[in-house]
Amino acid sequence: MFRLIVVFCAVLVVARAQTTKVNQCINSRGPLPINAYVQGCAEPPCQLPQLQNVVIDVIFRAPRTITNMTTLASASFNFIIGVSIPYDLGENSKTCNFFTNSFCPIREGEVVQYRLQMFIESFFVVGTLANAEFRIVDNDRNREVIWCIRLPIQITPPLPAITNGNEEQNPTPVLVAN
Numbered sequence: 001m002f003r004l005i006v007v008f009c010a011v012l013v014v015a016r017a018q019t020t021k022v023n024q025c026i027n028s029r030g031p032l033p034i035n036a037y038v039q040g041c042a043e044p045p046c047q048l049p050q051l052q053n054v055v056i057d058v059i060f061r062a063p064r065t066i067t068n069m070t071t072l073a074s075a076s077f078n079f080i081i082g083v084s085i086p087y088d089l090g091e092n093s094k095t096c097n098f099f100t101n102s103f104c105p106i107r108e109g110e111v112v113q114y115r116l117q118m119f120i121e122s123f124f125v126v127g128t129l130a131n132a133e134f135r136i137v138d139n140d141r142n143r144e145v146i147w148c149i150r151l152p153i154q155i156t157p158p159l160p161a162i163t164n165g166n167e168e169q170n171p172t173p174v175l176v177a178n
């Protein structure tokens, strides 16, 4: 009965949430979460502007009680052979700090809402197409993958800054895409 209620609630949450079409990972094993939504992107490749965070809302069911997790990111590029490069998310890798409906430890069967953020640095070259993989791993179980998502992304120039009337004397730098 409890299981039924959990599943029903999960379905309700998903029905309300928006969704991005993400794929199963290739470079690391791990199931897909219940839902993933890259804000502003329903259909990949997701356009990610420099100088701001990409925000990914993930809903997943805890497969067991877990006390400590880390979020890992990597990007793969197709040169002559495929190359996968890990990217350190810094503070954003501390998964437990970014649950919006819960906190660690999470309990078996719990449906957790998690907000993943990653800053798109200016040194990510505009126009770059890559396959990004994001996953969370269980630190108490030798980094076993809890879930993983894969999606094509493309880096775009920064969005124009939103300014108000008082700031108009300051020249706004104009950034032009190649």
Ligand SMILES: *[C@@H]1O[C@H](CO)[C@@H](O)[C@H](O)[C@H]1NC(C)=O
Binding pocket: 068, 069, 070, 139
């Ligand atoms: C969680 O695991 C990481 C990586 O093993 C470790 O650095 C960190 O101290 C742990 N955090 C807690 C609260 O145990």
